[in-house]
Amino acid sequence: MSPGRQLRDLIAKRRFLVTPGLTTPLHAMIVERAGFEIVYTGGYDVSLTLFGLPDVGLITATEMVANARNIARAVKVPVIADVDTGYGNALNVIRTIQDYESAGVAAVHIEDQVHPKKCGHVAGKQLISREEAVGKLRAAIDRKTDKDFVIIGRTDAIAAAGGGLDEAIARGRAYADAGCDLVWAEFPSASLEQPRQFAQAMRQTHPELPLYFNYSANLNWAEHPASFEEIAALGFKVMHVSLCGMRTTMQAMWDYAVNLKQSGAQAEIEFQKQLSKHPMGKFHELARFPEFKALEEKYLPNEIFQARYEGAFGL
Amino acid sequence: MVTMKSAGAKLRDLMARPKFIPALGVWDPYTARLAEKMGIECVHLGGYQLGARFVTPEPLLSLTEVATTTHYITSAVNIPLVVDVGAGFGEPLHVMRCVKEIEKAGAAAIQMEDQIYPKRAHYHKGIEHVIPREEMVAKIKAARAARTDPDFVIIGRTDAMRTDGYEEGIARANLYFDAGADMVMVFPNNLEEAKQAPRDAKGPLAYTNSEGNRLPRPTFTTQQYQDMGYKLASYPTALLCPATQEMKRIIANILTRGESGIPRENMVVWRKEVEDLIGLEEAYKIESETVEH
Numbered sequence: 001m002s003p004g005r006q007l008r009d010l011i012a013k014r015r016f017l018v019t020p021g022l023t024t025p026l027h028a029m030i031v032e033r034a035g036f037e038i039v040y041t042g043g044y045d046v047s048l049t050l051f052g053l054p055d056v057g058l059i060t061a062t063e064m065v066a067n068a069r070n071i072a073r074a075v076k077v078p079v080i081a082d083v084d085t086g087y088g089n090a091l092n093v094i095r096t097i098q099d100y101e102s103a104g105v106a107a108v109h110i111e112d113q114v115h116p117k118k119c120g121h122v123a124g125k126q127l128i129s130r131e132e133a134v135g136k137l138r139a140a141i142d143r144k145t146d147k148d149f150v151i152i153g154r155t156d157a158i159a160a161a162g163g164g165l166d167e168a169i170a171r172g173r174a175y176a177d178a179g180c181d182l183v184w185a186e187f188p189s190a191s192l193e194q195p196r197q198f199a200q201a202m203r204q205t206h207p208e209l210p211l212y213f214n215y216s217a218n219l220n221w222a223e224h225p226a227s228f229e230e231i232a233a234l235g236f237k238v239m240h241v242s243l244c245g246m247r248t249t250m251q252a253m254w255d256y257a258v259n260l261k262q263s264g265a266q267a268e269i270e271f272q273k274q275l276s277k278h279p280m281g282k283f284h285e286l287a288r289f290p291e292f293k294a295l296e297e298k299y300l301p302n303e304i305f306q307a308r309y310e311g312a313f314g315l
Numbered sequence: 316m317v318t319m320k321s322a323g324a325k326l327r328d329l330m331a332r333p334k335f336i337p338a339l340g341v342w343d344p345y346t347a348r349l350a351e352k353m354g355i356e357c358v359h360l361g362g363y364q365l366g367a368r369f370v371t372p373e374p375l376l377s378l379t380e381v382a383t384t385t386h387y388i389t390s391a392v393n394i395p396l397v398v399d400v401g402a403g404f405g406e407p408l409h410v411m412r413c414v415k416e417i418e419k420a421g422a423a424a425i426q427m428e429d430q431i432y433p434k435r436a437h438y439h440k441g442i443e444h445v446i447p448r449e450e451m452v453a454k455i456k457a458a459r460a461a462r463t464d465p466d467f468v469i470i471g472r473t474d475a476m477r478t479d480g481y482e483e484g485i486a487r488a489n490l491y492f493d494a495g496a497d498m499v500m501v502f503p504n505n506l507e508e509a510k511q512a513p514r515d516a517k518g519p520l521a522y523t524n525s526e527g528n529r530l531p532r533p534t535f536t537t538q539q540y541q542d543m544g545y546k547l548a549s550y551p552t553a554l555l556c557p558a559t560q561e562m563k564r565i566i567a568n569i570l571t572r573g574e575s576g577i578p579r580e581n582m583v584v585w586r587k588e589v590e591d592l593i594g595l596e597e598a599y600k601i602e603s604e605t606v607e608h
Contacts, residue, residue, distance in 0.1 A: 057405060058412045062379035088374070088433030095375045115433060116405040 003106035004148035007078040008181075010037055011210055016232035018215075022245030023049040024067075025074035029286060031245075032075045038106075040240035041071055043082040044119050049246050057116030061087040061096050069103035078106030080152070080240070085115040089132075090139040097140045097149075107150030109184060109212070110140060112157065112171060120186040121218035125160040130171055134178045141179040152212050153180035159188040169201040176206045182238060184212035190219035192226050192234065199235040210237035217243040322423035323466035326395035329356055330468075330498070330519065335541035337524075340551040342368040343384065344391030348592055351392045357423075358392065360385060361399045363525075363551040372436040378404050382416040389421030397424040397470065397549070402432035402446075407457035414461035414469075424468035426500060426521070426549075427458060429475060429487065440529075443474045448490055455494040470521060471496035477530075481508045485515045492518040498546060506533050513544030522548040527556060 001009075010017060019036045022028055023045040031039055044055040046067055051059060061083075068081040081100060086093030093110065100108050111117065112133035114126040127133075137153050144151070153175030157163035172183045183202065187194050199211055213236035215221070215228070231239060259267040275281045284290075297305055320328075329336050338357045341347040342364035350358050362373035365384060369376065378400075385398050398417050403410035403425075410427065417425050429451040431444045445451075451471070458469050471491035476484025481504065488499040500521035503509040509532070513520050522545050524534045540548055568576040577585075590596070 053412070056408055058409060060377040060379040060404075062377040087377070089435070091372070091436060092375055092433055095371065116409055 002146045002148050003072065003078045003104055004146050004150050007038065007080070007106040007150050008148055010078070011237055016228065016236065017238045018228050019080075019240050020244030021045065021217075021240045021242040022071075024245065025070045026286075027245035027249075028071045028075045028079070030280070032077050033286070037077055038238070039071065039075055039077055039079045041068060041079065041081050042240075042242055043084050045243050045246040046082075049249070055119040057084065057118070061092075061099065065096075065099045065103050068100060068105050072104035079104070080107040080109070080150075080238075081105045083108045083110055085113055085117050085128075086110045086136055086140065088115050090136045093136045093139050094143045097144050097151075101144060101146055101149050107152055107181075108140075109152035109154045110137060111154040111186075113160070120156055120214070121159075121188070121216060123159075125156050127157055127160045127163060130174055133171065134174050137175055137178045137180055150181045151179070152182045152184055153178070154184040154186065154212075156186045158185060158194065165194055165197060169198060172198065172202055173205050176202070176209050182210050182212045184214065186214060186216075187219075190221045190224040190226075192224065192231065195231070195236070196234055203235055211235050212237070213239035215239050215241045217241065217247060321464045321466050322389065322395045322421055323418075323462075323464050323468050325393075326357060326397070326423035326468050327466050329395065330546060335537055335545060336547040337537050337540075338397050338547050338549050340364050340549055340554060341388065342555065344387045345593070346554060347388045347392045347394075347396070351394050352592060355394065357395050357397065357547070358388070359397045359399070359426075359549040359551075360388060360422075361549055361551040362401055364555050365399075367555055373401065374434040374436055376401070378413055378416060382420045385417055385420035385422050395423030396421070397426055397468075397547075398422045399426045399549075401428065402430050402434050403427045403454055403458070405432050407453050410454045410457045411461035414458045414467075415463075418462055418464060418467050422467075424470050424497075425458065426470040426472055427454065428472035428500075443478050445473075445475050445478050448487055451487070452490055452494040455491055455496050459495040468497045469495065470498045470500055472500035472521075474502060476502045476504060476508065481511070485512065488512075488520070489515075489517045492516070500549075503532060505531055509533060509535075510543055519546035520544070521546060524548040524550045525552055526550075527552050 014037070017038050019038045019040050020031055021040045021042045022031060023041060028039045043059070043064070046064060047053045047055045047059050050067060051063070053059065064083065068079065072079045083096050083100060086096045097108065112127055114128055118125050137151065140151050155168050155171040155175065157168040157171050158165055168185045172185055175183050185198050195213065202209060202211060213231055215231070228239065256267070256271060280286070296308070336357050337355070338359035339350045339355045340361045340363070341350055341358045342360070347358045360381070362376065365376060365381065366373035368384070369380060381398065381400060385396065389396055400413050400417060404413045414425060429445045431446055435444070455469060455471050462469070473484055473487040473491065475487045484501055488501055491499050496518070498519045498521050499516065500523065501512050501516070502523065503512050522540060526534050535543070565575050565577070568574065
């Protein structure tokens with residue numbers, strides 16, 4: 001079953017799907033082990049985590065697809081990937097889609113910003129015309145090779161220069177008409193008022209269309225606490241919490257680094273104690289060393305296997 | 316201790332001579348190595364050849380693909396490499412990352428044009444769209460600011476002579492020199508303009524010797540370029556197109572006659588030549604001294 005088919009089946013079966021957004025194959029393995037059924041990888045986190053760069057369109061399609069491929073290889077659950085603007089015009093989109101499909105990704109989201117783009121929640125976003133955006137999405141849909149590969153059309157119209165909610169609704173409808181499997185609007189606030197209006201408007205014209213929601217780390221959810229169930233009830237079928245892998249790693253790494261700087265070896269001793277009791281403590285198992293040793297035993301000539309491990313110390 | 320000259324410094328040495336520089340268009344380390352071996356002093360990685368290498372129109376190439384190819388070529392040769400980075404992959408910010416990557420990959424120069432980004436495949440048909448002057452000036456300044464080796468060469472390229480006429484092209488070339496371009500590539504529309512441009516430009520000009528172009532833009536001999544006052548020309552099609560024809564001939568022989576049709580005695584010599592070019596003898600020698608006793 002193709003990854004796209006897997007994702008479509010889940011969308012059909014589940015009331016809604018939610019997942020923490022991540023950056024690396026290891027993050028994906030952890031999220032899968034924690035029981036999530038889909039994986040999401042975004043552009044902001046890849047830019048900063050893997051390149052130390054801001055999300056302003058500096059990372060190339062080649063770099064992004066290589067990371068997405070590594071993530072897709074590391075897990076069995078379907079992967080949703082951020083392809084920004086598709087890295088150019090309609091022609092670039094076609095190449096991007098084909099690269100992501102062959103990378104084993106289940107879905108991509110393509111946005112209607114001018115290329116090179118800006119992060120969805122920073123000022124200075126500019127839109128391409130509705131017509132050009134539809135052309136790019138049509139190119140993606142026409143030229144995917146697996147008919148089940150999922151295309152998510154994203155509009156940044158609400159917060160972009162010259163945009164607004166009405167423009168976002170018009171674009172959402174146009175992207176659905178173009179054949180997008182899900183539609184996503186970027187909302188500038190954690191208030192559910194705009195998402196509610198957007199979802200209602202979309203339902204009037206496209207009652208069956210699943211909507212995608214970005215539970216963005218850039219928004220203040222404490223001011224507008226909403227459960228995933230409430231958001232799902234509005235019509236949002238798939239959602240991710242953004243930047244989870246990056247933010248949790250930043251916090252943990254900072255705490256560890258400060259501790260090591262202050263306390264020296266004692267910090268590592270304390271950390272080992274804590275980690276050994278934590279579900280992530282057996283990281284050699286997560287890395288599947290035992291599994292690979294079993295493969296060596298199965299496929300290497302016996303004398304080589306024996307010579308390798310007899311009297312050897314290690315993991 | 317000998318100080319290694321940077322790639323940019325090597326190119327600047329060539330530029331400082333009165334001689335014209337034919338920067339032969341290559342697409343991989345092998346073609347670059349062959350050119351170097353034969354005495355070519357500067358090679359050029361153009362979008363046209365690289366597009367062919369990846370079997371994709373040039374506008375779809377990513378910075379990673381250009382930088383990776385650059386890295387492999389500069390590892391294989393000692394002569395300076397000029398890298399065509401198209402429109403620099405976006406705005407000044409993207410140009411800055413582009414310069415960093417290409418310089419790190421060992422290139423001597425970038426060549427960056429004033430076409431829109433993402434550029435269109437249509438430019439191969441001679442239909443270009445140029446960005447406003449001030450945007451390109453900002454991109455050249457960004458490129459200068461991003462280089463870490465002051466000798467790294469920035470070649471601005473203007474397509475405006477084709478789109479907006481000779482006057483606009485020369486005006487832009489001179490603006491790009493003012494912005495800090497070390498050289499500017501121009502596209503004169505005819506013989507008259509080709510002769511006039513070096514007289515009207517403030518700095519050294521580069522030309523694209525695109526044999527086979529469907530436009531009236533002439534191509535010249537190296538002596539003619541030198542006499543007109545050009546400093547450098549790239550040769551995007553000179554190797555790629557005839558090499559394709561020779562490959563076609565051999566493929567056709569195998570398909571129709573059942574064999575390549577090359578006499579055995581030729582192949583023995585040619586094969587050795589390929590092996591020498593990639594340094595197989597050296598590898599044999601090292602193995603004999605170490606693992607192949």
